[in-house]
Amino acid sequence: MKKTYGNIIAVENATFEVEKGELFGLIGPDGAGKTTLFRILTTLLIPDEGTATVEGWDTVRHYKEIRKITGYMPGQFSLYPDLSVRENLEFFATIFDTTIEENYHLIEDIYRQIEPFKGRLARNLSGGMKQKLALSCALIHKPLVLVLDEPTTGVDAVSRKEFWEMLMKLKKQGITLLVSTPYMDEAGMCDRVALIQNGKIMKIDPPDKILADYPGTLWAARAERPYRLLQNIRDYEGVASVYPFGEYIHFTPQSEPFDKEKLKVFLESRGHRDPEIKKAELTIEDCFMDLMNR
Amino acid sequence: MVKKFGDFTANDNLTFQVRKGEIFGFLGANGAGKTTAIRILCGLSAPTSGEINVAGFNVYKETEKIKKSIGYMSQKFSLYEDLTVKENFRFYGGIYGLSRKKIRERTGYLLEKLNFTHASNYKIASIPLGWKQKLAFSIAIMHEPRIVFLDEPTSGVDPIIRRQFWEMIYETAEGGVTVFVTTHYMDEAEYCDRVSIMEAGRIEAMDTPRNLKTRYQASNMNDVFVRIAR
Numbered sequence A: 001m002k003k004t005y006g007n008i009i010a011v012e013n014a015t016f017e018v019e020k021g022e023l024f025g026l027i028g029p030d031g032a033g034k035t036t037l038f039r040i041l042t043t044l045l046i047p048d049e050g051t052a053t054v055e056g057w058d059t060v061r062h063y064k065e066i067r068k069i070t071g072y073m074p075g076q077f078s079l080y081p082d083l084s085v086r087e088n089l090e091f092f093a094t095i096f097d098t099t100i101e102e103n104y105h106l107i108e109d110i111y112r113q114i115e116p117f118k119g120r121l122a123r124n125l126s127g128g129m130k131q132k133l134a135l136s137c138a139l140i141h142k143p144l145v146l147v148l149d150e151p152t153t154g155v156d157a158v159s160r161k162e163f164w165e166m167l168m169k170l171k172k173q174g175i176t177l178l179v180s181t182p183y184m185d186e187a188g189m190c191d192r193v194a195l196i197q198n199g200k201i202m203k204i205d206p207p208d209k210i211l212a213d214y215p216g217t218l219w220a221a222r223a224e225r226p227y228r229l230l231q232n233i234r235d236y237e238g239v240a241s242v243y244p245f246g247e248y249i250h251f252t253p254q255s256e257p258f259d260k261e262k263l264k265v266f267l268e269s270r271g272h273r274d275p276e277i278k279k280a281e282l283t284i285e286d287c288f289m290d291l292m293n294r
Numbered sequence B: 001m002v003k004k005f006g007d008f009t010a011n012d013n014l015t016f017q018v019r020k021g022e023i024f025g026f027l028g029a030n031g032a033g034k035t036t037a038i039r040i041l042c043g044l045s046a047p048t049s050g051e052i053n054v055a056g057f058n059v060y061k062e063t064e065k066i067k068k069s070i071g072y073m074s075q076k077f078s079l080y081e082d083l084t085v086k087e088n089f090r091f092y093g094g095i096y097g098l099s100r101k102k103i104r105e106r107t108g109y110l111l112e113k114l115n116f117t118h119a120s121n122y123k124i125a126s127i128p129l130g131w132k133q134k135l136a137f138s139i140a141i142m143h144e145p146r147i148v149f150l151d152e153p154t155s156g157v158d159p160i161i162r163r164q165f166w167e168m169i170y171e172t173a174e175g176g177v178t179v180f181v182t183t184h185y186m187d188e189a190e191y192c193d194r195v196s197i198m199e200a201g202r203i204e205a206m207d208t209p210r211n212l213k214t215r216y217q218a219s220n221m222n223d224v225f226v227r228i229a230r
Helices: A034-041 A063-069 A085-095 A104-111 A127-139 A157-172 A184-189 A207-212 A226-235 A260-269 A284-292 B034-041 B063-069 B085-095 B100-114 B129-140 B159-174 B209-215 B221-229
Strands: A003-005 A008-011 A023-027 A070-073 A145-148 A176-181 A192-197 A200-205 A219-222 A239-245 A248-253 A276-279 B003-005 B008-011 B023-028 B070-074 B147-151 B178-182 B194-199 B202-207
Touching: A008 A034, A023 A034, A023 A157, A023 A184, A034 A176, A063 A070, A070 A127, A085 A127, A104 A127, A104 A157, A127 A145, A127 A157, A157 A176, A157 A184, A157 B221, A184 A207, A184 A284, A192 A207, A192 A284, A200 A207, A200 A284, A207 A284, A219 A226, A219 A260, A226 A239, A226 A248, A226 A260, A226 B159, A239 A284, A239 B159, A260 A276, A284 B159, B003 B034, B008 B034, B023 B034, B023 B159, B034 B147, B034 B178, B063 B070, B070 B129, B085 B100, B085 B129, B100 B129, B129 B147, B129 B159, B159 B178, B194 B209, B194 B221, B202 B209, B202 B221, B209 B221
Parallel strands: A023 A176, A023 A192, A070 A145, A145 A176, B023 B178, B023 B194, B070 B147, B147 B178
Antiparallel strands: A003 A008, A192 A200, A219 A248, A219 A276, A239 A248, B003 B008, B194 B202
16 A cells, blocks of 8 residues: 655555454554554545455445444544543444444443443543543444554553553454554564554564564663763774663674673773673564664 | 642642752653642642742742743643744743843754754754654753753654653753653653652652662563552
């Protein structure tokens, strides 16, 4: 698929397949093209080039069929603010020609948490409750495919964890899940992820495979004065990229094997007391940055 | 610091000190009361009770002095989209009462540091998010504040720019500016000298990331956070 807005290429040559029942993650920063891709798949946008099918239906010609079998939770809260929790849910059930009772089992775990507030207007819900209502509304017609656009953005780490636990349960029901996120640490929850940046999918693989494919080794260093340490490692000959990474500085050597004792001596000569240098534990984010730099 | 809204206690006896030049991570679940506390510290809202000083000024009586001594940026609002880069600098410099000469100097200096001098006449709307955030940070420290408040400054920004952003924070703190920052990226909590973790209006934990990880026997700050906030 390709999609442009004026001069801006939002998505370029995106080619991928998602298995039935898979939890597929689309991971990349704001502006990478995640929302555009999802809007094409949910029939809300028409690609400039290329085609996409969902459960065998073409997103342009058979958009009506796709809409019946797809649940979509957009990044922006898009329910009716002046309807209550219960009314929103009823509205979506009615539109899809079903009832809350018929598919209650599907939303039960999620909806039960907001049911005590079912008379409250959607506009008066907290962020977390809005999210649960939106997910309930996206599920009430028992979709085969559920598309969630950045459901965890701006959400705290605990609520994010709980949200992913809900998604795991839905996966067990056999629903195919497409989820986008800017939080790279969430990649580990997916069966496969596509890493996307500037409209291009850089890599599609299971998270373990992405980590295993990282070329060379990544090192981590830590000392009392992190900013000075960062500058000193940059000055050291024999390292390629150097980035801060939490309390550590991550760097890649220019050539292998890397002599960490030599770096340690160098850092000590620059005034760092007993710097810690070790092989770093790779994260998806390190892999993402490596792919960005290629 | 205590702040009540009717029966609801948003900030329940928060007690903390942040030293000059420290990078202080102010963490907590959504709705834990972080924003309320930040508004008080910025002089935008009066506390219900408590003794609070920001940059040496009293939050009840000297809010205008506080506002002059701090910088602020957030993910949601930072720059004027329909003004150019340079115009945004001029606008904020003017708001903070800098002289034309000073505005020119600081704009030139900060843009050069960002390697962004070539883009000084670009409209903000045409600039990618990550760059906007770096610019917004530069503008927040343009008037050389003593403390800068950063409210989720890196949300949605790509990982390379996120790291460049933290380098800017490090550098700013090295220069003696205090950095008060909120984030939902738990790996970013580890950049901070100390962090506090709020839950339901109270500070449940406050220490260096390293000590918190030891105390909660967690391998990373995400686990610490989940243990405290759940």
